[in-house]
Each structure stands twice: as structure tokens, then as C-alpha cells.
Amino acid sequence: MTDGAAEAELLLKAARGDEAAFLLLYERHRTPVFRFACRMLGEPQHAEDVTQECFMSVLRRPEAFRAERASLRTYLCAIARHLALKQLRKRGQETLTDDPPVDAAPGTRTAADDPLRSAIGGQEAEAVRQAVAELPPLQREAVVLFEYQEMSLLEIATVCEVDVGTVKSRLHRARERLRRRLLPFLAGGAQAPAAMGRETRS
Amino acid sequence: MTDRDAERDPELERLLARWSAPVVPEGLDQRVLAAYRRQTRQAEPWWSRLFTASVRVPLPVAVGLVILLLVTAALALRPTTPPPTAGTSGPGGPVQAAQATRPLGPPVVTRTSLAGFQPVGEVTATVVQAPEVRQ
DSSP: OOHHHHHHHHHHHHHTTOHHHHHHHHHHHHHHHHHHHHHHHSOHHHHHHHHHHHHHHHHHSGGGOOTTTSOHHHHHHHHHHHHHHHHHHHTTOOOSSSSOOOOOOTTOOOGGGSHHHHHHTTOHHHHHHHHHHTSOHHHHHHHIIIIISOOOHHHHHHHHTSOHHHHHHHHHHHHHHHHHHHGGGSTTSSSHHHHHHHHHHO | OOHHHHHOOHHHHHHHTTOOOOOOOHHHHHHHHHHHHHHHHHHSOHHHHHTTOOOOOOHHHHHHHHHHHHHHHHHHHSOOOOOOOTTOOOSSHHHHHHHHTSOOSSOOOOOOOOTTOOOOSOOOOOOOOHHHHHO
16 A cells, blocks of 8 residues: 555544544644645744644545545645635735735835844844745745745645646746845855854854 | 756755744644544534533533432422321221311301392491491
């Protein structure tokens, strides 16, 4: 029996009330689902809601999971993505276009604008968090799934229900934005590497 | 070479790796497990739920119900004296036994008869003073 088929079996058992089967699946997949939701939404409380609802909804229709199409992790991430986008829609933050214009107000300063201060204050992680949070949701999910969830392009395409070419395009645009936002922290940025090195050691 | 390798950007990757997502909160596990139990319980057939179902009752109501139950039980279990029956053997026989059950005191007239009643021919009203009534 393949891993996917075994997980499908566990899922059916869990849906029928086998708590041990559910705990096995939950403990195996809770971290990637929670972290994905957290990076998409930016707030742990909302990520908790999404994680809970994600597991409950997969149990409501266990037969909808097809092991031959995708892994359970990919399937769970797809559900979490839907739920996260729903939350963003409620907040009015979901953008339907892939590449909306950068609309930072003139004079608005972010942590990435002042790298030395950010690095000294131990804020480079905050700068990255903020830069990712500022990405449009469709680009953000591509970056999060690729960089943090370490999914393949095909898996990301399955989660996002688009083709691989679209994933590549979103990833490319997202990286361009991130590079612009985080330029001072990258190797080309003045003073940043030294400051970041000190921060890492501290 | 995988599709991931072709798309990688090591420099940006190193920087992005500095942001680590928070760990899964401990409370989430309990919350999800509770939600799972609720959900699977709803999926059970109704007869199966009868064995494990519970009802929450406010304490005053529960105390009242217990008291009511105790009082009812006490009344039900109280010893009672059987009433004398008509067939009781004794010197006077059944008639005497029946008389013994009658209440004592003046007899109460329960029936009146208007046979032979005639209304008066002329009604004369006389007003008398109160002292006269006393005399």
C-alpha cells in the first residue's frame, strides 16, 4: 500500500470515529498546515481557526481526497488556502489580480527601509515577515508554498488550482517585489550583511 | 535536476529563512481534538448517542427535582391503616359497623318538601325600632 493510499485509509477511519487514526494524521500534518496559514494570514489566532476548520472539513468528506492525484499534505494545504483566502476576503485584503501596483504611500517607512536599525534591533526577520505580508495573496501563497513549505511547482499548481506556468510567473513577480523590498539586506545592500551577521550571533 | 532547483534563488532563500513561523500553540491540539469529538459524535446514529448523551441542568433545578423525588418516595412508602370494611365480624353485625362510621352530632336535613305550602293573601310590612326588638 502506498503512502497516499495508507493516508486515505487513515482518513476514512478517522472520519468514522477512530480517534487514534485522527491523531496520527493530525500530528503528522498540523505543523505545515498551521505554518502555511500563519504565513498567509500573519496572525496566529486566525491561523489556529484555519487549521481547525481545515482538519474538520477534510473529515466531513473524506472520500473527496484522491490519493492518486495529490498527497494528503497538498490536499490539506489546498483546503487551508481556500480558508485563508476566505478570511482575507472578509478583511477586504484579497486581491483578484496577480500583480496589483505597489501602493505604498509616499513617506511610509517599513522595517526594510532602514536596514541598519532593523538589523541592530534584531528586526530582519520582521522585515522579511512584513515584506511577505505585503505581497498580494496570490503571489504570497506561491512564495510561502515554494520557500517555506518546500513544495514542487506541480504541487503548488495543484494547491492553487492553476497551471505550472502561472505558478512560475507568480513566483517570479513575488521575488522581484521581495528583492525590491529587501534590497538593503541582500548581498548588494550596503552594510546589511555585517549588521545581519552581528544580529545572528547575538 | 528538479523543477524546484531550476526556480531556486539561494540569496533570497537565505534571507527568507530568517523569518520562522511560530510553533503550533499547545491549546490548538486540545481545541482540534474537542472539535473532532463533537463532529464524530454528531455522525453517530441517534440510538448510539442515547448511551453517552448528557444533559446539563442548573443546580437549583436539580436540587428541587431531588427534593420532589424524595418527598414523593416518602409519601408512597408511608404505612397506611386500612379502613374498616362492611364485612367485619362483630356483635352488631354489618349494621352496627355502618353506624360506627357515621359522624356524630345533630342530624342534617338534606331534603325539604313544599307539599301543602300556600303563600299569604296579604303582605303587611311593619317597621319596628331596634330597642323593641331587644325587648
